[in-house]
Amino acid sequence: MASSFPLTRWTLIARAVDGNQPASREHMGELLEQYWRPMFIHLKCKGMKHAQAEDLLQDFVLTLLDRNLLSVADPSKGKFRSLLLTALDRFLVSKFRHENAAKRSPGHVASLDAAELDVAQPPVDGVLAFERAWALDVLAETLARMKSECEEGDETVRWTLFDERVVRPLLGTAEPCDYVEFAKRHGLENEKVAMNMLVTAKRQFARVMRDVIAEYVSRSSRARVDARIGTGREAAEAVPAADLDLKEHQLRAAVEQEISELQRILAASRGVQELSDELVEHPQADRREPQKSMFFRMLAHGPKESSESLESLLNTGMETTDDALAVGLNEFLGAPLSRVPGLETDHWLTLGEFLTGEAPDARRLAAVKDWASAHRISRSGTVPPALANALYFVVLAAAITRGHRELTKLGETQLIAGLESLEQLTWFPAELLPMVREARRAIESRP
Numbered sequence: 001m002a003s004s005f006p007l008t009r010w011t012l013i014a015r016a017v018d019g020n021q022p023a024s025r026e027h028m029g030e031l032l033e034q035y036w037r038p039m040f041i042h043l044k045c046k047g048m049k050h051a052q053a054e055d056l057l058q059d060f061v062l063t064l065l066d067r068n069l070l071s072v073a074d075p076s077k078g079k080f081r082s083l084l085l086t087a088l089d090r091f092l093v094s095k096f097r098h099e100n101a102a103k104r105s106p107g108h109v110a111s112l113d114a115a116e117l118d119v120a121q122p123p124v125d126g127v128l129a130f131e132r133a134w135a136l137d138v139l140a141e142t143l144a145r146m147k148s149e150c151e152e153g154d155e156t157v158r159w160t161l162f163d164e165r166v167v168r169p170l171l172g173t174a175e176p177c178d179y180v181e182f183a184k185r186h187g188l189e190n191e192k193v194a195m196n197m198l199v200t201a202k203r204q205f206a207r208v209m210r211d212v213i214a215e216y217v218s219r220s221s222r223a224r225v226d227a228r229i230g231t232g233r234e235a236a237e238a239v240p241a242a243d244l245d246l247k248e249h250q251l252r253a254a255v256e257q258e259i260s261e262l263q264r265i266l267a268a269s270r271g272v273q274e275l276s277d278e279l280v281e282h283p284q285a286d287r288r289e290p291q292k293s294m295f296f297r298m299l300a301h302g303p304k305e306s307s308e309s310l311e312s313l314l315n316t317g318m319e320t321t322d323d324a325l326a327v328g329l330n331e332f333l334g335a336p337l338s339r340v341p342g343l344e345t346d347h348w349l350t351l352g353e354f355l356t357g358e359a360p361d362a363r364r365l366a367a368v369k370d371w372a373s374a375h376r377i378s379r380s381g382t383v384p385p386a387l388a389n390a391l392y393f394v395v396l397a398a399a400i401t402r403g404h405r406e407l408t409k410l411g412e413t414q415l416i417a418g419l420e421s422l423e424q425l426t427w428f429p430a431e432l433l434p435m436v437r438e439a440r441r442a443i444e445s446r447p
Contacts, residue, residue: 162201
C-alpha cells in the first residue's frame with residue numbers, strides 16, 4: 001500500500017526522531033516539506049510509479065531526519081536544493097544496489113559535502129524538471145498566500161483584479177480585463193481606482209513572494225546553525241546573536257539572489273518536457289493544500305510561451321510611473337504605526353498621522369527613520385528607489401520640524417537637496433509639502 005507522503009507533516013516527525021535536538025529537527029522538517037513536490041516530480045521523471053516514488057521519498061526523508069545527514073550541508077559549496085537533489089540521487093543508487101545485489105545496507109546516504117561527490121550526475125532534463133518544479137512551487141505558494149490574505153482582509157476585489165489583469169493573461173487562459181468594465185462590474189468609482197488598485201495588488205504580490213522566499217532561506221540558515229552549535233541554553237549563550245540569525249541585509253541579499261535564480265531556472269527550463277497531469281496532480285496533496293495545488297497545476301500546465309511572462313511576474317511591484325509611485329507612498333503613509341519594525345507600539349495612528357501630528361516623540365521618530373532608511377538602502381525589489389528616497393526624506397522633514405535635527409547625521413547640503421527633491425515630485429502628496437518647506441527653511445536659517 002502506498003504511503004501518504006504528501007499528507008505527512010515532516011515537522012512533527014522531525015520532533016519525534018531525536019529529542020536531543022528538537023529545534024534543529026523541526027527546521028529541517030520544515031525545509032523538507034518545502035521541497036517535497038520537486039523531489040516527487042524528480043522521481044516521477046525517472047519513470048517511477050506514484051506508489052514507488054512516495055514510498056522511496058518516505059524512506060529518504062526519514063533517513064535524513066534520523067541520521068541528521070543534512071547538517072553537513074555547506075552553503076558555500078552549493079545551494080541547499082542542489083545538495084538535497086544529490087542526496088536523493090545517491091540514496092537511489094544505494095537503495096537499488098542493495099535490493100539488486102545486497103552489497104550495501106538499505107538507506108545508506110553519503111556525506112553531502114559537495115567536494116566529495118562521486119556519483120554520476122542525474123540527466124540534465126531531470127535536474128531542470130526538479131528546479132522548474134521548485135520555481136513553480138514558490139510562485140504557487142505566493143499566489144495562494146496572496147489570495148488568502150486578500151480574502152481574510154476583505155480585499156477580494158483586489159485579488160480578482162490581479163487575477164484577471166495579471167495571472168490569467170500570463171498563463172494564456174484569458175485576455176486582460178478592461179479597467180472600465182471591471183470598475184462597473186465591482187462598483188468602483190472609475191477606472192482610475194481600478195488602476196491604482198492593481199498597483200497595490202502587484203506590490204502585495206512582490207511582498208508576499210519575498211516573505212515566502214525569506215522563510216525557507218532563514219530556515220536553511222537556522223537549521224545549519226542549530227546542527228553546528230546545538231540548541232541548549234549554554235550553546236545559545238556561547239554564540240553571538242549575530243551568528244544565530246542572518247543579518248537583515250544578508251537576508252535581503254539572499255532573497256534577491258533567489259529571485260535571480262528563479263528567473264534563471266524559468267528561462268533555462270523552457271525546453272523541459274511538460275509536467276503532465278500524472279506528475280502534477282495528487283489527490284492527497286490537494287486535500288492538504290488545495291489552493292496551492294490548484295495554482296501549481298495552472299502554472300505547470302500553462303503554455304510554453306508563457307515562461308517569459310512568468311519571469312516578468314517575479315519583477316512585479318516595481319512600477320515607476322507617477323501614478324504607481326503616488327499609490328505606493330500613500331500605502332506607506334496609510335499603514336498602522338504598529339507595523340514599523342522595532343517600534344513596539346500599540347498605537348493605532350497611521351504613519352502619516354504620526355508624522356503630521358503635533359508632538360511625535362524622538363524615540364518613535366528614530367524608529368520610523370531607521371525603518372525608512374532600511375527601505376532606502378536595501379533595494380529590496382518591493383520598493384522602487386524613488387519611492388524609498390521620498391519616504392526617507394519625508395520622515396526627516398517631520399523630525400526637523402519637531403525639533404529633532406539630531407536624528408540624522410546628514411549634512412545641511414544633503415538635507416536641503418533631499419527636501420528640495422520632494423518639492424519637485426509631481427506625485428508627492430500636496431498636503432505634506434508645507435511640512436517639507438518648513439523643514440528646508442529651518443535648515444537654511446541656521447547660523
